[in-house]
Amino acid sequence: MGRVLPSGRRQRRLVAGTWRVLAFALLTAGALSLVGTGLWQSVRQLVQAPPTGTLRVEVSMSGFDPSRLVVPAGRRVQIELVNLDDQNHADGGGWHDFKAPVLGVAEWVAPLGRTTFDLLATRRGTFRFYCDACCGGARDPAMNGAIVVE
Numbered sequence: 141m142g143r144v145l146p147s148g149r150r151q152r153r154l155v156a157g158t159w160r161v162l163a164f165a166l167l168t169a170g171a172l173s174l175v176g177t178g179l180w181q182s183v184r185q186l187v188q189a190p191p192t193g194t195l196r197v198e199v200s201m202s203g204f205d206p207s208r209l210v211v212p213a214g215r216r217v218q219i220e221l222v223n224l225d226d227q228n229h230a231d232g233g234g235w236h237d238f239k240a241p242v243l244g245v246a247e248w249v250a251p252l253g254r255t256t257f258d259l260l261a262t263r264r265g266t267f268r269f270y271c272d273a274c275c276g277g278a279r280d281p282a283m284n285g286a287i288v289v290e
């Protein structure tokens with residue numbers, strides 16, 4: 141007895157099944173490559189990102205930018221304070237400072253200079269920081285900011 145050849149109907153069903161398998165394989169490959177691309181982008185972003193916890197704050201006679209800093213409670217955060225003013229400012233000679241007495245911070249930054257310091261806040265809440273080296277000092281609304289500890 142020879143092999144039983146598939147009938148026309150069975151053959152059509154086989155062909156349809158093969159197409160289904162091919163379509164599934166293509167969709168799976170597409171989905172996997174999308175996931176792979178996403179993962180690769182995440183890895184690249186992690187590698188290129190600045191060190192976790194570094195906040196850049198610019199200061200000038202116009203104030204602090206940003207003037208609202210959100211930091212996690214109990215974790216050391218590095219602040220990079222950048223002074224945009226030069227020494228030709230009559231008031232304070234272009235110097236600024238960053239004071240947050242409640243958090244034990246009092247840092248100075250030279251004209252067109254930058255300084256980094258650590259901020260460690262263990263208590264949640266909103267704390268004021270200010271510069272009292274220039275015009276009006278701590279009473280100048282522009283020279284004030286808030287550190288939000290979450």
Ligand SMILES: [Cu+2]
Nearest residue numbers: 236237271274
């Ligand atoms: Cu200032």
